[in-house]
Amino acid sequence: MVAERFSWLSRIKTPSYVIDADLLERNLKILRDVKQKTGCSMLLALKSFAAYRTFPLIRKYLDGVCASGPWEARLGYEEFGKEVHVYAPAFSKEDMQEVLKYADHIVFNSFSQWKKYRGMAQKKKCGIRINPEYSEVKVQLYNPCAKNSRLGVTAGKMEDVSGISGLHFHALCEQNSDVLKRLLEHVEKNFGPYLRKAEWVNFGGGHHITRDGYDRDLLCSLINSFRKKYGVEVYLEPGEAVALNAGYLVASVLDIVDNGMKIAILDTSAENHMPDVLAMPYRPDIIGAGKPGEKKFTYRLGGLTCLAGDVIGDYSFDTPLKAGSKLVFLDMAHYSMVKNTTFNGIKLPSIAIIKKGKIVHCTKFGYKEYRARQS
């Protein structure tokens, strides 16, 4: 069964991200179901996943994209072709001029930015990002409502909202709908009068909708009652939930060293190719591998950079690893290729797309891309 699912593996040159279009579509059907049950609109957060060759598939299900600035906005406009919403902590004048070419919704992070650009953006639907001052995100790096956060306007700092048609908040990270329920209580308590004036409210991302065990019924009832109560259009802008479990990173073992334990050096890197492994931190699953000691042969998996902490984690296998062994890291489609770097001059992984087990596209990167990013 596993062998059948990974029949493409022998044809993949490493390192390579592999996006499985069928798994992506499985997620998209779940998201469409939420849309159909609630009438909400759903945007792909390009910061998470921007493999534009999959946009023809994604746009069959979702309503557009949310972008973090002019380049994502342009990619969304040119390659996705539906609604383009843009939010950034601040826009330079140049960025705003560019964003205006592509966006239909622009969300400002502060009233000073809104006042600066409201004249230029008068033909757009403009929103303000609010900071509900409530979140249950444990990792501070990912907590938009941490103390003194720069993201969004707190209730005490709200000003005249005439000319502003919508509100946006983002305060979840990989969370279930029970957290959204508590978050909405705070949003309603702190921003009630503004919600009543709004035409649209964007609930941001961080909804782990496509994960097993996510309570979609609760999500739907929260959206439905919110829409009914305030008469607003509701947007969700998930990134991770779109591409969750829909891609892999395939790497090869280059060498095995033994410095008190066996360490396999790979042709990939946590630092360069899967940065959330270090930032979150977390230990990605690998096909056929167990926890250290669970199977007969245990290894630490190390990256190719000079960074001492470029370690992916400790794993065990049924058979010994050797130079040339391929490893398939799971759930590597989101926040991976959008964030990767060429630190140490290490090559960027190729990006392959598979459909029905066949490789339908592969983008390769080389020295040219590395050189172009230096002076």
Ligand SMILES: Cc1ncc(COP(=O)(O)O)c(C=O)c1O
């Ligand atoms: C404003 C905003 N919207 C949407 C997202 C997407 O979040 P996720 O990929 O967790 O769904 C993020 C992630 O940081 C965000 O900052």
